[in-house]
Amino acid sequence: MKKSLLALAVLGAFAGAASAQSSVTIYGSLDLAVTKGNGGTAPNNSANGTSKAWIEKQSNGSRLGFRGNEDLGGGLSAQFQIEHRFNPDEGVLNNPSFFWQGRSYVQLSSATAGRVYLGRDYTPAFWPAVKSDPFGWDGVGQAGSTMWAGFLTPANAGGTAAASGVRASNTVGYKSPNLSGLTAQVAVALGERVVGRDTGFNVEYSGGPIYAAFGYEGITGGPTASVDGNRLINLALHYDLGMVKPIFYYSRAKVNAGTATPLTNKYWMLGALAPIGGGTLKAAYGRLTPDANTPAPVSAPWSNQTQSKLGLGYDYPLSKRTNVYADMGMGRATNATNNTAYAVGVKHTF
Known part of the structure; x- marks a missing residue:
């Protein structure tokens, strides 16, 4: 009997070690809000403002994802991540x-050496921006x-123009290990002779109350000559004072290069984030100044109009997984x- 118990204990230990070496996690979130706009014509990063109708839609992109990790030994490991996006109000693909x-x-x-990744992911310059938006590029209050x-x-090299934005397909990227709060990331998205080659990098520092970052992204080549030479630089600085975290962000983009x-x-x-009443108050004011030579009319995102936006909101956690919020954007x-x-x-994560 004692030998049987010992054998079971040994088998259990091996099973625990095996499970620790390889794992797959299912995760996701669902977000839905009731929204309403006043019918104004100024840009607002939200379709709600141009309609006076009551609308049910998500603020944060709802998703279902899988991520996995395998320990290869000697400090090496392998990972994957795949993430599906959908609209929960109608149950359709995003x-x-x-x-x-x-x-x-x-x-x-x-x-000790960092990580190398291949596939579709956010570009390095995206991170200083999204980390500086108090609304996280979500909802009617977002700077976005x-x-x-x-x-x-650039659009997906597979030819899907809708892919253009902040993610790059066909990417080969590298991110350094964290060195006392300092990290660096560089990535190249292969255009595959369909779109321009996209190259970017960032340097981020996060230590104590300070977050500081610099990002760059540029396009070279491709069949659409108008974007050859387009580039972006951005920088961010945050300082957490405890009762409030002030945020500063700046970017400059060359387009139609x-x-x-x-x-x-x-x-x-x-912008600013402040813990109040068990929740978080969010506030941001941003201003876009287009080139004075921008012709009119020009469709988004290159409007010939100077644009500004004020966002205010409040998040309140009901639990670690469920959050309710109220946002406003003008x-x-x-x-x-x-x-x-x-x-x-309301937003629920799992």
């Missing part, structure tokens, strides 16, 4: 052209894509009516 729209990559990691001052990552009239747009934002622009939208919603 983008019909992409089932794994969020992320789809595989990587090899070293505890305006923070890139008109720059867009391959034409006779290249344009330089500038954007800045001041956009203003030259020769346009104020665009104001409101949202009250």
